[in-house]
Amino acid sequence: MTNNQKLNLFLLVLALLAPSVLYPVFLAKVLCFALFACAFNLLLGFVGLLSFGHAAFLGTGGYITGHLMINSGLTPELAILTGTAAGAALGALFGKLAVKREGIYFAMVTLALAQLVFFIYLQAPFTNGEDGMQGVPRGEAFGLIDLSDNLTMYYFVLAIFVFGYWVINRTVHSPFGQILKAIRDNEDRATSLGYDVNRYKWIAFVISAALAALAGSTKTLVFQLASLTDVHWHMSGEVILMTLVGGVGTIFGPVIGAGFIVTMQNYLSGGELGNYIHIIMGVVFVICVLSFRSGIVGQLMKFKRDNFS
Amino acid sequence: MSQSKQDFILETRNLTKAFKGFTAVDDVNLKVQRGNIHALIGPNGAGKTTVFNLLTKFLQPTTGQILFNGDDITSMKPAAIARKGVIRSFQISAVFPHLSVMENVRVALQRKEGNSFHFWRSEKVLDRLNDRAVELLESVGLEGFADTVTVDLPYGRKRALEIATTLALEPELMLLDEPTQGMGHEDVDVVTDLIKKVSQERTILMVEHNLHVVSKLADQITVLQRGAILTEGNYETVSNDPQVREAYMGTAADEVEAENAKKAEEVSA
Numbered sequence A: 001m002t003n004n005q006k007l008n009l010f011l012l013v014l015a016l017l018a019p020s021v022l023y024p025v026f027l028a029k030v031l032c033f034a035l036f037a038c039a040f041n042l043l044l045g046f047v048g049l050l051s052f053g054h055a056a057f058l059g060t061g062g063y064i065t066g067h068l069m070i071n072s073g074l075t076p077e078l079a080i081l082t083g084t085a086a087g088a089a090l091g092a093l094f095g096k097l098a099v100k101r102e103g104i105y106f107a108m109v110t111l112a113l114a115q116l117v118f119f120i121y122l123q124a125p126f127t128n129g130e131d132g133m134q135g136v137p138r139g140e141a142f143g144l145i146d147l148s149d150n151l152t153m154y155y156f157v158l159a160i161f162v163f164g165y166w167v168i169n170r171t172v173h174s175p176f177g178q179i180l181k182a183i184r185d186n187e188d189r190a191t192s193l194g195y196d197v198n199r200y201k202w203i204a205f206v207i208s209a210a211l212a213a214l215a216g217s218t219k220t221l222v223f224q225l226a227s228l229t230d231v232h233w234h235m236s237g238e239v240i241l242m243t244l245v246g247g248v249g250t251i252f253g254p255v256i257g258a259g260f261i262v263t264m265q266n267y268l269s270g271g272e273l274g275n276y277i278h279i280i281m282g283v284v285f286v287i288c289v290l291s292f293r294s295g296i297v298g299q300l301m302k303f304k305r306d307n308f309s
Numbered sequence B: 001m002s003q004s005k006q007d008f009i010l011e012t013r014n015l016t017k018a019f020k021g022f023t024a025v026d027d028v029n030l031k032v033q034r035g036n037i038h039a040l041i042g043p044n045g046a047g048k049t050t051v052f053n054l055l056t057k058f059l060q061p062t063t064g065q066i067l068f069n070g071d072d073i074t075s076m077k078p079a080a081i082a083r084k085g086v087i088r089s090f091q092i093s094a095v096f097p098h099l100s101v102m103e104n105v106r107v108a109l110q111r112k113e114g115n116s117f118h119f120w121r122s123e124k125v126l127d128r129l130n131d132r133a134v135e136l137l138e139s140v141g142l143e144g145f146a147d148t149v150t151v152d153l154p155y156g157r158k159r160a161l162e163i164a165t166t167l168a169l170e171p172e173l174m175l176l177d178e179p180t181q182g183m184g185h186e187d188v189d190v191v192t193d194l195i196k197k198v199s200q201e202r203t204i205l206m207v208e209h210n211l212h213v214v215s216k217l218a219d220q221i222t223v224l225q226r227g228a229i230l231t232e233g234n235y236e237t238v239s240n241d242p243q244v245r246e247a248y249m250g251t252a253a254d255e256v257e258a259e260n261a262k263k264a265e266e267v268s269a
Helices: A003-020 A024-046 A055-071 A076-098 A103-123 A150-172 A175-185 A187-192 A197-223 A233-246 A253-270 A272-291 A295-308 B048-055 B078-084 B101-113 B123-139 B155-168 B185-198 B211-217 B235-239 B242-247 B252-268
Strands: B008-019 B022-028 B031-033 B037-041 B063-068 B086-088 B173-177 B203-207 B220-225 B228-233
Touching: A003 A024, A003 A150, A024 A150, A024 A175, A024 A197, A024 A233, A024 A253, A055 A076, A055 A103, A055 A197, A055 A233, A076 A103, A076 A197, A103 A233, A150 A175, A150 A197, A175 A187, A175 A197, A175 B101, A175 B123, A187 A197, A187 B078, A233 A253, A233 A272, A233 A295, A253 A272, A253 A295, B008 B048, B008 B203, B022 B048, B022 B228, B031 B203, B037 B048, B037 B211, B048 B086, B048 B173, B048 B203, B078 B086, B101 B123, B101 B155, B123 B155, B155 B185, B185 B203, B185 B211, B211 B235, B220 B235, B220 B242, B228 B235, B228 B242
Parallel strands: B037 B203, B037 B220, B086 B173, B173 B203
Antiparallel strands: B008 B022, B008 B031, B008 B063, B220 B228
16 A cells, blocks of 8 residues: 555545534535535646636536426435536536637636626526525435435535545546646647647546536535525635645645635634635735745645655 | 659748738748758748748648648648657757656657546556656666656756657657757757767758757758748858858857868868
């Protein structure tokens, strides 16, 4: 067993034991955002594409899953699967249009498309607009496991997270992932070696969108709610923040970043500082960008490299 | 088909690239003979790199035709041209900085494996390319650096790695854009020897500023000035052309002069 595998196993045991100390719904929330950030980081960290529209996929997953849980007899895992597929389809469309552009233009195209999606959800009757989709039933997974219990729900979310995390890990460490990293490092050179870089970018975009939608679908079940917050561009910004704080280009960094940001939000919104939450997050962001650009995990890895090898 | 007496691997016909109000490449008819090292020289802004970008379709020609092995490739995309066997390098060293030296070469070798879209498989399937990758690294003297992260390599070694990566694709035609640019004297010699070595059974078209390198390597030279061909021929012909001397005036002309003086000395000695 390699050190990495040992670490992963340790973290898994930690995640299995965590509900005995912490509130399961909070933990499930962290995992949903962690998966969302990991999906986003697949693009930013490993292909070098900054998407500013990932909220669209999170929200689409959430709305589709919520709608199905309320209006159809589907079991939760099928509703989640459909939500994920919807996110992937939307990602395929967005990706087709966006990967032709580079740098800031790529970010702008994704932002514009996501805003379009936001206004559609704002107007569409099935989302209940500003009120959001409330009282989404959690149902029974596979028709057997009742998810209304928070602890059961948490383990269900953990299973989904582990799957999503595994998919990302595999993608990064696959023959395909090698080409993605090559494109990130030097796109023109990858082209001159005979790779159609836009096709690689597009596939990565679809995988990322699907996993973001998976996170959104799962989140809707956890909170029994799908709202405009998840499709708003604030959310696209927040996931960038999570990824940068945790460590862009490291597989585990976004998990830490998501945990950090979600914890901070939870802690602050309950206390007296609730009104200053955006200011505080802004300060955190500035400190992060100015003083440790490789993020928490990136910094730790650097520390380990410099001192222990 | 252009099978005349000579066998041309690459040919351009009236190749022209006009930007707004400025013709960067003007009616260029370039013929690269198979097996040659062909150098493209000219003062700054003569359009050498633009020609390269046109040949590999990183830029779209305004008018004109590009023929590779007699086939018209003018409308093909850059990656498709690379797959035909025309592999280019860039002015700044074209490596993948955050991959290891070994991985750099493997990225090139991987293309022919046909598994580059397989995101569900482990990268361990690429390990079978390692032997070939090490061979290629040996051929450019980088075998001791296989596990180094490329960003940590000295500049000259990065250029060597770039050549190894290009060789991995077994290109019929290599386009090298200023392979010795920004190098110290020792590195220049190493890379020059390397190019000489890899040019066996291959055709190379190179842009080069260093006339010493050109004189050592090139079988055929094309001089560009303001986007048009000024003259062509071997080193002797070109270096003695008064127009070329004028075009290079003040800068490289001295170098040409020095070169000739040196040769004269060698002859008299």
